[in-house]
Amino acid sequence: MPRQPNSHLLRRGRYSESGRSYLVTAVVHRRQPIFNDFKLGRLLVAEFKRAHDAGLVNSLxxxxxxxxxxxxxxxxxxxxxxxxxQTKSRSTLSINKARGSRDKFWQRGYHDRAVRTDEDLLKMARYIIANPLRAGLVEHIGDYPLWDAAWL
Structure with missing residues (x-):
């Protein structure tokens, strides 16, 4: 499989700052809709929870x-x-085990954006939560099973 032509640009200028909020996005290899399977989605959620519980992040x-x-x-x-x-690696192992697969699971890299203000934080949270609505997957966010927010 050829390398993503601009994936190296995702790392340019990346800086981690403890205490800062980040919005990250990662995409499944070849954009396969794997998480239509609720059980596989919950395996990924378990990795979010693991990172939170280990004190690596505070999930918002x-x-x-x-x-x-x-x-x-x-x-x-x-x-x-x-x-x-860690999140992508551990989720790959658990999801591939559940699927009986050894395939590549995630696309290389990820997109990140540092949050600058509390106002941006709330806008980003609303953007995240509204994704299933904008995609036409549900008419009411409460009907979508794979989301959460600290403000609830």
Missing amino acids: AWVVMPDHFHWLFDLNNATLPDVMR
Whole structure:
């Protein structure tokens, strides 16, 4: 499989700052809608929870879409690359085990955006939570099973 032509640009200028909030997005390899299977989505959510419980991050909001996820968190005792590497690696192992697969699971890299203000934080959280609505997956966010926010 050829390398993503601009994936190297995702790392340019990346900086991890403990205590800062970040919005990260990662995409399933070849955008396969793996997370249409609720059980597989819950395996990914377990990795978000593991990172939170280990004190690496303070999860603020997340949504698992059929072929990608958005995760908003405060970075605590880790670097952004370490959190993403661990989350993607551990979720790959558990999801592939559940699927009886050894295939590549995630696309290389991830997109991140540092949150600058509390106002931006709330806008990003609303953006994340509204993803299933904008995608036409549900008419009411309460009907979508794979999301959460700290404000609830």
